[in-house]
Amino acid sequence: MLKVDNLSGGYGKEPIVKNISFTVNKGEVLGILGPNGSGKSTLLKIISGILQKLEGTVLIDGQDAAVYSQKQFARKVAVLPQLHAHAFSHTVKDTVALGRYPHQSGIFSSWSDEDERAVTEALEYTGVTRYKDKPIELLSGGEQQRVFVAQALAQEAPILLLDEPTNHLDIAHQQQLLDTIRKHSGEKGVTVISVFHDINLASLYCDRLLLMEKGQVATIGDPKDVIQEATIGTVYNARVKTQPHPELPKPQMTLLPDTMEERKPFTVNKQHFAISADHVSFKVEQPLKTISSAVTNPGMGWFRAFVNRHVDANYNCDDVKAEMAQYLEQRGYHLTDTVGMMTAVTTEHAEIGEYEGDFGTVLIMVTAGVGNAVDVSQAVTREQRVGTINTWVIVNGHLPDEAFIQAMITATEAKTKALHTENIKDPLTGTIATGTSTDSLLIAATQEGEHLPYAGPITPLGKLIGHGVYDCTIRAIQAYKKAKGWTS
Numbered sequence: 001m002l003k004v005d006n007l008s009g010g011y012g013k014e015p016i017v018k019n020i021s022f023t024v025n026k027g028e029v030l031g032i033l034g035p036n037g038s039g040k041s042t043l044l045k046i047i048s049g050i051l052q053k054l055e056g057t058v059l060i061d062g063q064d065a066a067v068y069s070q071k072q073f074a075r076k077v078a079v080l081p082q083l084h085a086h087a088f089s090h091t092v093k094d095t096v097a098l099g100r101y102p103h104q105s106g107i108f109s110s111w112s113d114e115d116e117r118a119v120t121e122a123l124e125y126t127g128v129t130r131y132k133d134k135p136i137e138l139l140s141g142g143e144q145q146r147v148f149v150a151q152a153l154a155q156e157a158p159i160l161l162l163d164e165p166t167n168h169l170d171i172a173h174q175q176q177l178l179d180t181i182r183k184h185s186g187e188k189g190v191t192v193i194s195v196f197h198d199i200n201l202a203s204l205y206c207d208r209l210l211l212m213e214k215g216q217v218a219t220i221g222d223p224k225d226v227i228q229e230a231t232i233g234t235v236y237n238a239r240v241k242t243q244p245h246p247e248l249p250k251p252q253m254t255l256l257p258d259t260m261e262e263r264k265p266f267t268v269n270k271q272h273f274a275i276s277a278d279h280v281s282f283k284v285e286q287p288l289k290t291i292s293s294a295v296t297n298p299g300m301g302w303f304r305a306f307v308n309r310h311v312d313a314n315y316n317c318d319d320v321k322a323e324m325a326q327y328l329e330q331r332g333y334h335l336t337d338t339v340g341m342m343t344a345v346t347t348e349h350a351e352i353g354e355y356e357g358d359f360g361t362v363l364i365m366v367t368a369g370v371g372n373a374v375d376v377s378q379a380v381t382r383e384q385r386v387g388t389i390n391t392w393v394i395v396n397g398h399l400p401d402e403a404f405i406q407a408m409i410t411a412t413e414a415k416t417k418a419l420h421t422e423n424i425k426d427p428l429t430g431t432i433a434t435g436t437s438t439d440s441l442l443i444a445a446t447q448e449g450e451h452l453p454y455a456g457p458i459t460p461l462g463k464l465i466g467h468g469v470y471d472c473t474i475r476a477i478q479a480y481k482k483a484k485g486w487t488s
Protein backbone atom coordinates (compact mmCIF):
# COMPACT_ATOMS: atom_id res chain seq x y z
CA MET A 1 0.00 0.00 0.00
CA LEU A 2 2.67 2.51 1.07
CA LYS A 3 6.32 1.74 0.57
CA VAL A 4 9.12 4.01 1.71
CA ASP A 5 12.43 3.12 0.12
CA ASN A 6 15.78 4.47 1.21
CA LEU A 7 14.28 7.88 1.94
CA SER A 8 16.48 10.79 3.03
CA GLY A 9 15.67 14.45 3.43
CA GLY A 10 15.31 17.45 5.69
CA TYR A 11 15.31 21.22 5.63
CA GLY A 12 18.53 21.97 3.75
CA LYS A 13 21.28 20.14 1.95
CA GLU A 14 22.13 17.98 4.97
CA PRO A 15 19.54 15.25 5.48
CA ILE A 16 17.81 15.07 8.87
CA VAL A 17 16.31 11.65 8.20
CA LYS A 18 18.49 9.11 6.45
CA ASN A 19 17.98 5.84 4.57
CA ILE A 20 14.50 5.11 5.85
CA SER A 21 12.82 2.02 4.38
CA PHE A 22 9.58 0.35 5.44
CA THR A 23 6.27 -0.87 4.04
CA VAL A 24 2.80 -0.36 5.52
CA ASN A 25 -0.01 -2.64 4.40
CA LYS A 26 -3.61 -1.69 3.69
CA GLY A 27 -5.56 -1.26 6.94
CA GLU A 28 -2.44 -1.39 9.08
CA VAL A 29 -1.68 1.12 11.86
CA LEU A 30 2.01 1.97 12.11
CA GLY A 31 3.24 4.09 15.02
CA ILE A 32 6.39 6.20 14.75
CA LEU A 33 8.22 6.63 18.03
CA GLY A 34 11.51 8.23 18.97
CA PRO A 35 13.05 10.87 21.23
CA ASN A 36 12.66 14.62 20.63
CA GLY A 37 14.47 15.68 17.51
CA SER A 38 14.90 12.13 16.19
CA GLY A 39 13.15 13.11 12.94
CA LYS A 40 9.60 11.75 13.34
CA SER A 41 7.84 14.90 12.09
CA THR A 42 10.45 15.43 9.38
CA LEU A 43 9.87 11.90 8.09
CA LEU A 44 6.11 12.43 8.04
CA LYS A 45 6.55 15.76 6.23
CA ILE A 46 8.73 14.15 3.56
CA ILE A 47 6.24 11.32 3.04
CA SER A 48 3.39 13.82 2.79
CA GLY A 49 5.31 15.98 0.32
CA ILE A 50 5.47 19.04 2.61
CA LEU A 51 9.27 18.72 2.55
CA GLN A 52 11.35 17.80 -0.49
CA LYS A 53 13.16 14.48 -0.28
CA LEU A 54 16.86 14.35 -1.10
CA GLU A 55 16.95 10.67 -1.98
CA GLY A 56 14.74 7.60 -2.16
CA THR A 57 11.12 7.01 -3.11
CA VAL A 58 7.66 6.94 -1.59
CA LEU A 59 5.45 4.47 -3.44
CA ILE A 60 1.68 4.62 -3.05
CA ASP A 61 -0.18 1.67 -4.54
CA GLY A 62 3.01 0.85 -6.43
CA GLN A 63 3.32 4.33 -8.00
CA ASP A 64 5.92 6.95 -7.19
CA ALA A 65 4.12 9.60 -5.10
CA ALA A 66 6.21 12.29 -6.87
CA VAL A 67 4.19 11.81 -10.07
CA TYR A 68 0.83 12.56 -8.41
CA SER A 69 -0.61 16.06 -8.73
CA GLN A 70 -1.33 17.78 -5.40
CA LYS A 71 -5.02 16.94 -5.67
CA GLN A 72 -4.41 13.35 -6.73
CA PHE A 73 -2.07 12.96 -3.78
CA ALA A 74 -4.67 14.44 -1.41
CA ARG A 75 -7.22 11.86 -2.60
CA LYS A 76 -4.77 9.18 -1.54
CA VAL A 77 -3.27 10.71 1.60
CA ALA A 78 -4.80 12.84 4.37
CA VAL A 79 -2.38 14.62 6.68
CA LEU A 80 -2.81 15.88 10.22
CA PRO A 81 0.19 18.12 10.84
CA GLN A 82 1.67 18.73 14.29
CA LEU A 83 1.07 22.47 14.25
CA HIS A 84 -1.89 24.26 12.76
CA ALA A 85 -1.49 27.83 11.59
CA HIS A 86 -4.87 29.39 10.84
CA ALA A 87 -4.64 32.25 8.41
CA PHE A 88 -8.41 32.75 8.49
CA SER A 89 -11.04 32.28 11.07
CA HIS A 90 -13.50 29.51 10.12
CA THR A 91 -16.34 27.80 11.85
CA VAL A 92 -15.69 24.25 12.95
CA LYS A 93 -17.82 22.84 10.14
CA ASP A 94 -16.08 24.99 7.52
CA THR A 95 -12.70 23.86 8.85
CA VAL A 96 -13.71 20.22 8.54
CA ALA A 97 -15.20 20.94 5.08
CA LEU A 98 -11.74 22.04 3.89
CA GLY A 99 -10.87 18.35 4.03
CA ARG A 100 -13.17 17.80 1.05
CA TYR A 101 -11.17 19.97 -1.37
CA PRO A 102 -9.53 17.07 -3.26
CA HIS A 103 -13.01 15.81 -4.12
CA GLN A 104 -14.19 19.12 -5.62
CA SER A 105 -13.91 19.57 -9.38
CA GLY A 106 -14.24 22.42 -11.86
CA ILE A 107 -13.66 26.11 -11.33
CA PHE A 108 -16.98 26.56 -9.53
CA SER A 109 -16.72 23.65 -7.15
CA SER A 110 -20.07 22.39 -6.05
CA TRP A 111 -20.81 20.98 -2.64
CA SER A 112 -22.31 17.50 -3.05
CA ASP A 113 -24.41 15.32 -0.77
CA GLU A 114 -21.38 13.08 -0.55
CA ASP A 115 -19.31 16.01 0.80
CA GLU A 116 -22.04 16.83 3.33
CA ARG A 117 -22.21 13.18 4.48
CA ALA A 118 -18.42 12.92 4.86
CA VAL A 119 -18.25 16.11 6.93
CA THR A 120 -21.23 15.16 9.11
CA GLU A 121 -19.71 11.73 9.71
CA ALA A 122 -16.28 13.16 10.57
CA LEU A 123 -17.82 15.70 12.99
CA GLU A 124 -19.75 12.85 14.61
CA TYR A 125 -16.76 10.49 14.72
CA THR A 126 -14.61 13.00 16.57
CA GLY A 127 -17.40 14.26 18.83
CA VAL A 128 -17.33 17.90 17.71
CA THR A 129 -20.77 18.14 16.08
CA ARG A 130 -22.07 20.35 18.86
CA TYR A 131 -19.41 23.00 18.11
CA LYS A 132 -20.00 22.96 14.37
CA ASP A 133 -21.11 26.60 14.07
CA LYS A 134 -18.54 28.02 16.49
CA PRO A 135 -15.42 29.88 15.28
CA ILE A 136 -12.53 27.46 15.72
CA GLU A 137 -10.40 29.87 17.72
CA LEU A 138 -12.99 29.84 20.51
CA LEU A 139 -12.36 26.13 21.12
CA SER A 140 -9.88 24.70 23.61
CA GLY A 141 -6.60 23.19 22.34
CA GLY A 142 -7.98 19.66 22.69
CA GLU A 143 -11.24 20.52 20.94
CA GLN A 144 -9.33 22.17 18.09
CA GLN A 145 -7.19 19.07 17.76
CA ARG A 146 -10.31 16.94 17.34
CA VAL A 147 -11.57 19.34 14.63
CA PHE A 148 -8.35 18.92 12.66
CA VAL A 149 -8.58 15.14 12.99
CA ALA A 150 -12.17 15.46 11.68
CA GLN A 151 -10.83 17.46 8.73
CA ALA A 152 -8.36 14.68 7.92
CA LEU A 153 -11.08 12.02 8.26
CA ALA A 154 -13.48 14.01 6.05
CA GLN A 155 -10.89 13.80 3.29
CA GLU A 156 -11.69 10.05 3.16
CA ALA A 157 -8.25 9.18 1.85
CA PRO A 158 -7.09 5.56 2.10
CA ILE A 159 -3.90 6.67 3.88
CA LEU A 160 -3.89 8.81 7.00
CA LEU A 161 -0.71 10.50 8.23
CA LEU A 162 -1.02 11.82 11.78
CA ASP A 163 1.50 13.79 13.77
CA GLU A 164 0.66 13.30 17.45
CA PRO A 165 -3.11 13.12 17.06
CA THR A 166 -3.62 13.03 20.82
CA ASN A 167 -1.70 16.23 21.46
CA HIS A 168 -3.62 18.41 23.98
CA LEU A 169 -6.20 15.71 24.66
CA ASP A 170 -7.22 14.46 28.10
CA ILE A 171 -7.17 10.68 28.65
CA ALA A 172 -10.83 10.11 27.78
CA HIS A 173 -10.46 12.03 24.53
CA GLN A 174 -7.15 10.29 23.76
CA GLN A 175 -8.95 6.98 24.12
CA GLN A 176 -11.99 8.09 22.10
CA LEU A 177 -9.89 9.53 19.31
CA LEU A 178 -7.59 6.54 19.00
CA ASP A 179 -10.54 4.14 19.25
CA THR A 180 -12.13 6.13 16.41
CA ILE A 181 -9.01 6.02 14.26
CA ARG A 182 -8.53 2.30 14.95
CA LYS A 183 -12.20 1.62 14.12
CA HIS A 184 -11.98 3.77 11.00
CA SER A 185 -8.90 1.84 9.91
CA GLY A 186 -10.52 -1.55 10.64
CA GLU A 187 -13.89 -0.80 9.01
CA LYS A 188 -12.71 1.16 6.00
CA GLY A 189 -9.31 -0.44 5.49
CA VAL A 190 -7.58 2.91 6.00
CA THR A 191 -3.81 2.72 6.43
CA VAL A 192 -2.57 4.86 9.30
CA ILE A 193 0.93 6.14 10.00
CA SER A 194 1.03 8.14 13.20
CA VAL A 195 3.71 9.82 15.28
CA PHE A 196 3.36 9.16 19.02
CA HIS A 197 5.13 10.54 22.04
CA ASP A 198 3.30 8.21 24.40
CA ILE A 199 4.91 4.78 24.04
CA ASN A 200 2.09 3.05 25.93
CA LEU A 201 -0.64 4.49 23.70
CA ALA A 202 1.37 3.53 20.63
CA SER A 203 1.70 -0.02 21.97
CA LEU A 204 -2.06 -0.26 22.56
CA TYR A 205 -3.23 1.11 19.24
CA CYS A 206 -0.59 0.18 16.65
CA ASP A 207 -0.04 -3.07 14.78
CA ARG A 208 3.63 -2.25 14.36
CA LEU A 209 6.01 0.39 15.67
CA LEU A 210 8.92 2.16 14.01
CA LEU A 211 11.41 3.51 16.51
CA MET A 212 13.59 6.35 15.25
CA GLU A 213 16.98 7.38 16.56
CA LYS A 214 19.02 10.30 15.19
CA GLY A 215 17.13 10.36 11.89
CA GLN A 216 17.38 6.64 11.27
CA VAL A 217 15.31 3.53 11.97
CA ALA A 218 16.52 2.00 15.25
CA THR A 219 14.02 -0.85 14.97
CA ILE A 220 10.65 -1.69 13.42
CA GLY A 221 8.29 -4.48 14.36
CA ASP A 222 5.59 -5.80 16.66
CA PRO A 223 5.09 -3.62 19.79
CA LYS A 224 6.35 -6.47 22.02
CA ASP A 225 9.61 -6.61 20.07
CA VAL A 226 10.13 -2.84 19.93
CA ILE A 227 9.11 -1.96 23.50
CA GLN A 228 11.96 -3.73 25.19
CA GLU A 229 13.59 -2.30 28.30
CA ALA A 230 17.08 -2.30 26.78
CA THR A 231 16.01 -0.77 23.43
CA ILE A 232 13.78 1.96 24.86
CA GLY A 233 16.26 2.64 27.68
CA THR A 234 19.13 3.16 25.23
CA VAL A 235 17.29 5.09 22.51
CA TYR A 236 15.53 7.48 24.91
CA ASN A 237 18.33 7.44 27.50
CA ALA A 238 15.83 6.73 30.27
CA ARG A 239 15.50 4.11 33.01
CA VAL A 240 12.43 2.05 32.17
CA LYS A 241 10.72 -1.20 33.01
CA THR A 242 8.20 -2.98 30.81
CA GLN A 243 5.26 -5.04 31.97
CA PRO A 244 2.25 -6.65 30.32
CA HIS A 245 -0.99 -4.71 30.00
CA PRO A 246 -3.47 -6.16 32.54
CA GLU A 247 -6.07 -7.04 29.91
CA LEU A 248 -4.35 -7.08 26.52
CA PRO A 249 -1.29 -8.83 25.13
CA LYS A 250 0.49 -5.49 24.67
CA PRO A 251 3.59 -4.32 26.53
CA GLN A 252 3.42 -1.22 28.69
CA MET A 253 6.35 0.79 29.89
CA THR A 254 6.97 2.51 33.21
CA LEU A 255 9.66 5.00 34.11
CA LEU A 256 11.97 4.21 37.00
CA PRO A 257 12.44 7.57 38.69
CA ASP A 258 15.74 8.40 40.37
CA THR A 259 13.85 9.14 43.58
CA MET A 260 13.49 5.35 43.97
CA GLU A 261 17.06 5.31 45.14
CA GLU A 262 16.06 7.63 47.98
CA ARG A 263 13.87 4.96 49.62
CA LYS A 264 15.18 4.54 53.16
CA PRO A 265 16.40 1.00 53.91
CA PHE A 266 14.06 -0.80 56.27
CA THR A 267 13.38 -4.26 57.64
CA VAL A 268 10.30 -5.87 59.11
CA ASN A 269 10.12 -8.01 62.24
CA LYS A 270 7.77 -9.68 64.70
CA GLN A 271 6.96 -6.34 66.35
CA HIS A 272 4.94 -5.41 63.28
CA PHE A 273 2.34 -8.09 64.05
CA ALA A 274 -0.59 -7.78 66.45
CA ILE A 275 -3.00 -10.52 67.45
CA SER A 276 -6.50 -10.09 68.83
CA ALA A 277 -9.67 -12.18 68.97
CA ASP A 278 -10.92 -10.14 66.05
CA HIS A 279 -7.96 -10.37 63.66
CA VAL A 280 -4.24 -10.80 63.10
CA SER A 281 -2.60 -7.73 61.63
CA PHE A 282 0.75 -6.75 60.23
CA LYS A 283 1.48 -3.05 59.72
CA VAL A 284 4.54 -1.24 58.41
CA GLU A 285 5.38 2.31 57.37
CA GLN A 286 6.60 1.46 53.87
CA PRO A 287 4.70 -0.69 51.38
CA LEU A 288 5.78 -4.25 50.62
CA LYS A 289 5.45 -5.88 47.23
CA THR A 290 2.76 -8.46 47.74
CA ILE A 291 0.99 -11.28 45.96
CA SER A 292 -1.99 -12.95 47.57
CA SER A 293 -5.27 -14.77 47.16
CA ALA A 294 -6.97 -12.44 49.66
CA VAL A 295 -10.52 -11.04 49.65
CA THR A 296 -9.41 -7.41 49.68
CA ASN A 297 -6.73 -6.46 47.15
CA PRO A 298 -5.85 -9.92 45.84
CA GLY A 299 -3.22 -10.35 43.15
CA MET A 300 -0.05 -8.31 42.96
CA GLY A 301 0.46 -4.87 44.46
CA TRP A 302 2.21 -2.78 47.11
CA PHE A 303 0.63 -2.75 50.57
CA ARG A 304 1.44 -1.58 54.10
CA ALA A 305 -1.08 -3.60 56.11
CA PHE A 306 -2.21 -7.22 56.09
CA VAL A 307 -5.29 -8.34 57.98
CA ASN A 308 -6.42 -11.91 58.69
CA ARG A 309 -9.91 -11.43 60.07
CA HIS A 310 -11.85 -13.89 62.15
CA VAL A 311 -15.39 -14.54 60.96
CA ASP A 312 -18.03 -16.90 62.25
CA ALA A 313 -17.99 -20.38 60.66
CA ASN A 314 -21.46 -19.62 59.31
CA TYR A 315 -20.42 -16.26 57.82
CA ASN A 316 -22.56 -15.67 54.81
CA CYS A 317 -22.78 -12.45 52.89
CA ASP A 318 -23.98 -11.46 49.41
CA ASP A 319 -21.14 -9.07 48.78
CA VAL A 320 -18.13 -10.33 50.70
CA LYS A 321 -15.76 -7.74 49.24
CA ALA A 322 -17.97 -4.78 50.20
CA GLU A 323 -18.60 -6.15 53.69
CA MET A 324 -14.87 -6.77 54.20
CA ALA A 325 -14.04 -3.26 52.95
CA GLN A 326 -16.47 -1.78 55.45
CA TYR A 327 -14.96 -3.90 58.25
CA LEU A 328 -11.44 -2.68 57.43
CA GLU A 329 -12.39 0.97 57.09
CA GLN A 330 -14.25 0.92 60.41
CA ARG A 331 -11.03 -0.26 62.04
CA GLY A 332 -8.97 2.52 60.50
CA TYR A 333 -7.35 0.56 57.67
CA HIS A 334 -6.82 2.51 54.49
CA LEU A 335 -8.32 0.32 51.76
CA THR A 336 -5.73 0.99 49.07
CA ASP A 337 -2.98 0.09 51.57
CA THR A 338 -4.44 -3.13 52.93
CA VAL A 339 -4.68 -6.79 52.00
CA GLY A 340 -7.55 -8.46 53.86
CA MET A 341 -8.34 -12.15 54.21
CA MET A 342 -10.79 -14.13 56.35
CA THR A 343 -10.68 -17.21 58.52
CA ALA A 344 -13.16 -19.07 60.71
CA VAL A 345 -10.25 -20.13 62.93
CA THR A 346 -9.61 -18.48 66.30
CA THR A 347 -7.10 -15.79 65.40
CA GLU A 348 -5.61 -15.90 68.90
CA HIS A 349 -4.18 -19.28 67.88
CA ALA A 350 -2.15 -17.65 65.11
CA GLU A 351 1.44 -18.88 64.97
CA ILE A 352 4.05 -16.29 64.08
CA GLY A 353 7.68 -17.21 63.52
CA GLU A 354 10.83 -15.29 62.61
CA TYR A 355 13.43 -17.37 60.72
CA GLU A 356 16.94 -16.14 60.19
CA GLY A 357 19.21 -16.80 57.22
CA ASP A 358 22.49 -15.29 56.02
CA PHE A 359 20.64 -12.79 53.85
CA GLY A 360 18.13 -11.65 56.48
CA THR A 361 14.92 -12.93 58.02
CA VAL A 362 11.62 -14.39 56.88
CA LEU A 363 8.47 -13.93 58.94
CA ILE A 364 5.69 -16.47 58.80
CA MET A 365 2.13 -16.24 60.10
CA VAL A 366 -0.26 -19.19 59.97
CA THR A 367 -3.79 -19.65 61.25
CA ALA A 368 -5.00 -23.22 60.81
CA GLY A 369 -8.18 -25.17 61.31
CA VAL A 370 -8.68 -28.48 59.60
CA GLY A 371 -12.41 -29.19 59.95
CA ASN A 372 -12.56 -28.46 56.26
CA ALA A 373 -9.58 -30.62 55.23
CA VAL A 374 -9.40 -31.76 51.63
CA ASP A 375 -7.33 -34.26 49.67
CA VAL A 376 -6.83 -32.25 46.48
CA SER A 377 -6.25 -35.38 44.36
CA GLN A 378 -9.79 -36.65 45.08
CA ALA A 379 -12.56 -34.96 43.10
CA VAL A 380 -15.56 -35.05 45.40
CA THR A 381 -18.54 -32.70 45.58
CA ARG A 382 -18.10 -30.47 48.57
CA GLU A 383 -19.65 -27.54 50.32
CA GLN A 384 -17.75 -24.23 49.97
CA ARG A 385 -16.62 -23.02 53.39
CA VAL A 386 -14.56 -20.13 54.77
CA GLY A 387 -10.76 -20.55 54.40
CA THR A 388 -9.14 -22.35 57.24
CA ILE A 389 -5.39 -22.34 56.68
CA ASN A 390 -4.18 -18.84 55.97
CA THR A 391 -0.45 -18.36 55.46
CA TRP A 392 1.64 -15.21 55.24
CA VAL A 393 5.29 -15.28 54.20
CA ILE A 394 7.05 -11.93 54.59
CA VAL A 395 10.62 -11.67 53.34
CA ASN A 396 13.30 -9.13 54.20
CA GLY A 397 14.85 -9.14 50.75
CA HIS A 398 14.45 -8.23 47.11
CA LEU A 399 12.56 -10.80 45.01
CA PRO A 400 11.93 -10.93 41.26
CA ASP A 401 8.47 -12.13 40.15
CA GLU A 402 9.62 -15.70 39.60
CA ALA A 403 10.82 -15.90 43.23
CA PHE A 404 7.33 -14.85 44.39
CA ILE A 405 5.89 -17.78 42.44
CA GLN A 406 8.51 -20.19 43.77
CA ALA A 407 7.78 -18.94 47.29
CA MET A 408 4.11 -19.79 46.74
CA ILE A 409 5.02 -23.32 45.63
CA THR A 410 7.45 -23.85 48.52
CA ALA A 411 4.98 -22.54 51.11
CA THR A 412 2.18 -24.74 49.74
CA GLU A 413 4.35 -27.86 49.77
CA ALA A 414 5.40 -27.12 53.36
CA LYS A 415 1.75 -26.70 54.42
CA THR A 416 0.84 -30.02 52.77
CA LYS A 417 3.73 -31.76 54.49
CA ALA A 418 2.56 -30.37 57.85
CA LEU A 419 -0.91 -31.81 57.28
CA HIS A 420 0.71 -35.14 56.50
CA THR A 421 2.84 -35.04 59.65
CA GLU A 422 -0.23 -34.18 61.72
CA ASN A 423 -2.13 -37.00 60.00
CA ILE A 424 -4.98 -34.74 58.96
CA LYS A 425 -7.49 -36.60 56.82
CA ASP A 426 -10.10 -35.55 54.34
CA PRO A 427 -13.31 -36.60 56.16
CA LEU A 428 -15.00 -37.42 52.84
CA THR A 429 -12.31 -39.68 51.40
CA GLY A 430 -10.42 -40.80 54.49
CA THR A 431 -7.12 -40.02 52.71
CA ILE A 432 -4.42 -37.63 53.93
CA ALA A 433 -5.47 -34.01 53.33
CA THR A 434 -3.34 -31.67 51.25
CA GLY A 435 -5.00 -28.45 52.41
CA THR A 436 -8.43 -27.12 53.18
CA SER A 437 -10.98 -26.10 50.59
CA THR A 438 -10.39 -22.33 50.68
CA ASP A 439 -6.88 -21.69 52.00
CA SER A 440 -5.33 -18.28 51.42
CA LEU A 441 -1.71 -17.43 50.83
CA LEU A 442 0.19 -14.16 50.91
CA ILE A 443 3.82 -13.65 49.92
CA ALA A 444 5.35 -10.22 50.57
CA ALA A 445 8.82 -8.76 50.32
CA THR A 446 10.36 -5.48 51.42
CA GLN A 447 12.23 -5.29 48.07
CA GLU A 448 15.12 -3.99 50.16
CA GLY A 449 18.51 -5.51 50.96
CA GLU A 450 19.80 -8.65 49.33
CA HIS A 451 18.62 -9.67 45.87
CA LEU A 452 17.13 -13.15 46.25
CA PRO A 453 16.65 -14.56 42.75
CA TYR A 454 14.97 -17.86 43.72
CA ALA A 455 12.78 -19.29 46.45
CA GLY A 456 12.72 -22.99 45.55
CA PRO A 457 13.44 -25.51 48.33
CA ILE A 458 17.19 -25.79 47.68
CA THR A 459 17.82 -22.05 47.92
CA PRO A 460 18.61 -20.28 51.21
CA LEU A 461 15.30 -18.37 51.01
CA GLY A 462 13.32 -21.49 50.02
CA LYS A 463 14.77 -23.42 52.95
CA LEU A 464 13.63 -20.78 55.42
CA ILE A 465 10.16 -20.58 53.85
CA GLY A 466 9.80 -24.37 53.75
CA HIS A 467 10.97 -24.87 57.30
CA GLY A 468 9.09 -21.81 58.64
CA VAL A 469 5.73 -22.59 57.05
CA TYR A 470 5.99 -26.25 58.09
CA ASP A 471 6.89 -25.28 61.64
CA CYS A 472 4.16 -22.63 62.04
CA THR A 473 1.51 -24.82 60.38
CA ILE A 474 2.30 -27.77 62.69
CA ARG A 475 2.07 -25.52 65.75
CA ALA A 476 -1.15 -23.88 64.48
CA ILE A 477 -2.75 -27.30 63.80
CA GLN A 478 -1.70 -28.52 67.24
CA ALA A 479 -3.25 -25.40 68.82
CA TYR A 480 -6.42 -26.08 66.83
CA LYS A 481 -6.50 -29.75 67.90
CA LYS A 482 -5.98 -28.76 71.52
CA ALA A 483 -8.76 -26.18 71.39
CA LYS A 484 -11.10 -28.74 69.82
CA GLY A 485 -10.11 -31.33 72.37
CA TRP A 486 -8.70 -33.76 69.78
CA THR A 487 -6.65 -36.50 71.32
CA SER A 488 -4.12 -37.08 68.49
Ligand SMILES: Nc1ncnc2c1ncn2[C@@H]1O[C@H](COP(=O)(O)OP(=O)(O)OP(=O)(O)O)[C@@H](O)[C@H]1O
Pocket residue numbers: 011016034035036037038039040041042043
Ligand atom coordinates in the same frame (compact mmCIF):
# COMPACT_ATOMS: atom_id res chain seq x y z
N1 LIG B 1 12.04 24.01 10.09
C1 LIG B 1 13.21 23.45 10.41
N2 LIG B 1 14.37 23.91 9.91
C2 LIG B 1 15.52 23.33 10.22
N3 LIG B 1 15.65 22.29 11.04
C3 LIG B 1 14.56 21.79 11.59
C4 LIG B 1 13.27 22.35 11.30
N4 LIG B 1 12.35 21.61 11.98
C5 LIG B 1 13.04 20.67 12.66
N5 LIG B 1 14.35 20.77 12.43
C6 LIG B 1 15.39 19.89 12.99
O1 LIG B 1 15.21 18.57 12.53
C7 LIG B 1 15.48 17.65 13.56
C8 LIG B 1 14.33 16.66 13.66
O2 LIG B 1 13.16 17.38 14.02
P1 LIG B 1 11.75 16.71 14.02
O3 LIG B 1 10.76 17.77 14.29
O4 LIG B 1 11.58 15.87 12.82
O5 LIG B 1 11.90 15.75 15.27
P2 LIG B 1 10.78 14.94 16.06
O6 LIG B 1 11.31 13.57 16.24
O7 LIG B 1 9.46 15.07 15.40
O8 LIG B 1 10.84 15.72 17.44
P3 LIG B 1 9.74 16.01 18.58
O9 LIG B 1 9.58 14.74 19.32
O10 LIG B 1 10.41 17.04 19.41
O11 LIG B 1 8.49 16.50 17.92
C9 LIG B 1 15.73 18.45 14.81
O12 LIG B 1 17.10 18.46 15.07
C10 LIG B 1 15.24 19.83 14.49
O13 LIG B 1 16.02 20.79 15.11
